Amino acid sequence: MRATGEPAVAAGHATMTAVVQERYGARAAGVLRTGPLPVPAAGPGRVLVRVHAAGVDRGTWHLMAGLPYAVRPVSGLRRPRLANPGRSFAGVVAAVGPGATGFAVGDEVYGTGPAAFAPYVLARPDRIAPKPAGLGFAAAATAPISGLTALQAVRDHGAAGPGRRLLITGAAGGVGSFAVQIARSLGAHVTAVASTAKLDAVRALGADRVLDYTREDFLAGPERYDTVVDIAGNRSLRDLCRVLTPRGRLVITGGETSGRLLGGTDRQLRAQLLSPFLRRTLGTFIASEHADGLRELTALLESGAVRPEVAAVLPLAEAAAAVDRLLDGGVVGKLALSVPPAD
Missing domain, CATH: 3.40.50.720 (NAD(P)-binding Rossmann-like Domain)
Structure with a gap:
């Protein structure tokens, strides 16, 4: 699906207010905060997505806490390698880098990518797929992982x-x-x-x-x-x-x-x-994140056989509260974060 009226990335726009993590910690409060990050550029083989919503899952906590230590070769040995632990998202394609095929500016998509607790995320084309028809951004963002x-x-x-x-x-x-x-x-x-x-x-x-x-x-x-x-x-x-x-x-x-x-x-x-x-x-097994699987998931979501169970949608600024709420065990289904436009 293609969005109408979605603004392109503004010329000269350099920063965005996103979730930032600079150290590991078992509780999100005091570890995750909002702050300025550079808007990534759509480099070769990458798609820049304007994120409308991001999903929160148990993997978010593992990346944030750096636990167990077995995850640190991926997440960073002494401090987080990524700007924030977000991974799943739904949004609209804002720019397409050289060599990235299958998507155009304005396409509504969902999938996975690094540091997704932000207004913009860089994604590989083989990790995203068209957003399921009839599914809102928040619900779609909870589904990929x-x-x-x-x-x-x-x-x-x-x-x-x-x-x-x-x-x-x-x-x-x-x-x-x-x-x-x-x-x-x-x-x-x-x-x-x-x-x-x-x-x-x-x-x-x-x-x-x-x-x-x-x-x-x-x-x-x-x-x-x-x-x-x-x-x-x-x-x-x-x-x-x-x-x-x-x-x-x-x-x-x-x-x-x-x-x-x-x-x-x-x-x-x-x-x-x-x-x-x-x-x-x-x-x-280690779950595979790929577009073919997303398209299979889309068929189930569009048929109505499967629906995301979204317990709450919180603003991006409350990302820390969302992660801690998930960790406390009272959530049924999923939590999502609503991501406002970049500054």
Whole structure:
């Protein structure tokens, strides 16, 4: 879709008010602030996007905190390499650099790019796609990372389909809210795990059955599942394997601990090491951010089979509050930031 009346980047415009991060910290308050940044130029092979909204996800916190330490080769060893930890966005193409094809000024797009908590972001053409028709900028901005992670976890690694029984932990979160809907759209029977306050919201996403982990051990019953997608859980591999069918699949996409070195990723590593010796398939993956996946996600969003669950849209100036609110665990679905025009 092409926007009408979207202003081009003003000649001589040099700075923009964006979120700025100069050090690592576990809480966003005092770490993220707003300040001036240069407006990036659309260099070779890049597309400059005027950001209308940005998404906030758990990965935002990892980049901001530099935790676990395993992320620092990417995020920066001693201090953040990027101006801010934003990654997903939706907006309008403002300029197209030499060699960048497939997009024109005025196109409405969504996708991923570095330092997206800002009025402008530079993106690779293979990391963005046309914004889904009928979806607002804020809702679209929440989809690229969480939606792609859910799609790959449920469909590609979890083999969801008609007749398959899936258990999804962390079903009320950003990835979980997409995973429940995608699994149902593929015809799977979905059992979703969440806390008491979030059960109704998860049920509204289409889960066939909901379990309250605060009131029962959701792994203690007689039920067996073809796939367990473990997003927010931190249960042991032994417990998770116990509820799988003899040739079931365990897909670990989350599970946070306080460990500063690995932060819970040791479970993923052990699962991959054990898998070759078992009839069951245990594993994890790193979500791929690419335009082909975004277009597949767009088809689900435009059909109405999947919708972003947006808990709140906050102004860019409240980015720190948004990250801390997500970290505190009370959010159902996603948070988005509304980005005002550049100065």
